[in-house]
Amino acid sequence: MPDDEFRVRFERVVMPHLDAAYNLARWLTRDAHDAEDVVQEAMLRAYRYFRALRGASARPWLLTIVRRSFYEWLTANRPAEIDRNFDQDLLGSQADRTTVGPEQVALRRAENATLAEAIAALPVGFREVLILRELEELSYKEIAHIVDIPIGTVMSRLARARGLLQKSPLLESVRGSAAGGER
Amino acid sequence: MNCHEATALTAAYHDGELGPAQSLALEQHLVGCADCAARRAELDALHSRLRKETPYHAAPGALRERIIAMLPVVAPSGAGSGGQRWRWLSAGAFAGAAATVFAWVLGTALLESRDVDALAAEAVSDHVRATLGKRQIEVASSDQHTVKPWLSSQLDFSPPVKDQAADGFTLLGARLDYLDRHPVATLVYRYRQHGVDVFVRPATRASRPTPPTTVRGFNVSHAIGTGMEWWAVSDASPDVLAAFVERLAHDDAR
Numbered sequence: 001m002p003d004d005e006f007r008v009r010f011e012r013v014v015m016p017h018l019d020a021a022y023n024l025a026r027w028l029t030r031d032a033h034d035a036e037d038v039v040q041e042a043m044l045r046a047y048r049y050f051r052a053l054r055g056a057s058a059r060p061w062l063l064t065i066v067r068r069s070f071y072e073w074l075t076a077n078r079p080a081e082i083d084r085n086f087d088q089d090l091l092g093s094q095a096d097r098t099t100v101g102p103e104q105v106a107l108r109r110a111e112n113a114t115l116a117e118a119i120a121a122l123p124v125g126f127r128e129v130l131i132l133r134e135l136e137e138l139s140y141k142e143i144a145h146i147v148d149i150p151i152g153t154v155m156s157r158l159a160r161a162r163g164l165l166q167k168s169p170l171l172e173s174v175r176g177s178a179a180g181g182e183r
Numbered sequence: 184m185n186c187h188e189a190t191a192l193t194a195a196y197h198d199g200e201l202g203p204a205q206s207l208a209l210e211q212h213l214v215g216c217a218d219c220a221a222r223r224a225e226l227d228a229l230h231s232r233l234r235k236e237t238p239y240h241a242a243p244g245a246l247r248e249r250i251i252a253m254l255p256v257v258a259p260s261g262a263g264s265g266g267q268r269w270r271w272l273s274a275g276a277f278a279g280a281a282a283t284v285f286a287w288v289l290g291t292a293l294l295e296s297r298d299v300d301a302l303a304a305e306a307v308s309d310h311v312r313a314t315l316g317k318r319q320i321e322v323a324s325s326d327q328h329t330v331k332p333w334l335s336s337q338l339d340f341s342p343p344v345k346d347q348a349a350d351g352f353t354l355l356g357a358r359l360d361y362l363d364r365h366p367v368a369t370l371v372y373r374y375r376q377h378g379v380d381v382f383v384r385p386a387t388r389a390s391r392p393t394p395p396t397t398v399r400g401f402n403v404s405h406a407i408g409t410g411m412e413w414w415a416v417s418d419a420s421p422d423v424l425a426a427f428v429e430r431l432a433h434d435d436a437r
Contacts, residue, residue: 019239039246140200158194159194166229
């Protein structure tokens with residue numbers, strides 16, 4: 001295939017998902033400038049390996065690359081943020097209210113925080129499944145593939161992410177009214 | 184179903200990940216159980232607040248331009264020397280001929296793309312009109328063996344009707360529309376929260392594969408196969424739609 005044709009095909013198949021790539025990177029890095037770095041690296045990598053896509057769905061494929069680029073960027077730039085232990089919370093030995101980390105404490109205090117800030121305060125492992133599900137509307141199977149975890153883990157992380165948001169003061173009014181309406 | 188089971192399944196139900204039998208069992212439980220219904224309402228409330236209050240960050244234009252500008256300097260992995268063969272085009276002796284051919288190809292392409300754009304726009308108009316007018320479905324059935332005979336009785340062609348439930352597309356029924364001054368069969372599917380219309384007409388010699396496009400925010404995907412031309416219109420994501428219309432058009436073993 002001539003290089004021009006290759007590039008045109010890439011622009012037609014992959015470039016339409018640039019917004020999704022940037023949105024994910026923006027929520028993961030929590031910074032506009034860092035998100036651009038991650039996306040740029042991811043797009044060039046996607047271009048290099050575009051042949052490997054072979055008719056599969058382009059958006060989950062691209063988001064997998066964005067996520068990998070993000071973790072490499074995180075390791076290089078903010079290694080302290082890599083939280084390897086958050087799945088321990090999921091194992092259920094501790095009740096939800098006792099596993100509140102400093103981020104959640106800050107979140108509970110921030111009465112005036114916006115919902116976006118509440119999401120930004122989630123540990124990255126919960127944040128990514130929440131964004132992929134709620135904003136990108138990907139299926140459990142697609143998320144499992146992107147994050148490289150079993151579907152059961154997707155479900156438990158998602159439940160945990162939603163639980164944390166619902167417990168934040170921001171959402172208590174919604175909880176109250178939703179529950180009240182049914183009773 | 185008891186509350187314990189319902190609690191475990193509510194999120195999957197909310198996310199559209201439960202099968203029909205389990206969904207039904209859960210729905211029946213929710214009707215009679217205020218606590219479980221409240222838990223479900225909380226998930227809905229969270230979802231709608233997330234959609235409403237959190238920004239979807241679109242890529243800055245400058246980033247897009249920078250990436251496109253960088254592509255030519257990246258060597259795709261596994262790239263052959265395919266590009267080399269075309270170098271002769273730049274040789275002087277052929278330049279004139281090439282320019283003529285180029286102009287002709289460009290002219291034809293523009294003509295075609297205008298036709299295709301008009302068709303895509305018409306398909307989107309049909310889709311929107313049906314959605315607004317509540318005239319989405321004239322024969323409501325998730326059974327392909329009911330939908331197909333109805334269409335055959337209305338049209339002078341008989342489009343294949345396929346159940347795509349395994350891939351998350353539920354067949355809701357069908358109706359008739361006009362496209363390009365001819366009646367077409369419209370298959371109506373639902374994919375998660377999205378309505379999907381598929382317009383089907385017999386393929387002709389003029390039918391050409393057409394890249395996916397977006398018209399007024401709706402994604403349009405096109406495919407040719409099984410003697411038919413297929414146009415899918417939806418607000419579902421373009422790659423999902425493209426894969427779907429390809430599956431419909433091509434008679435695989437499913």
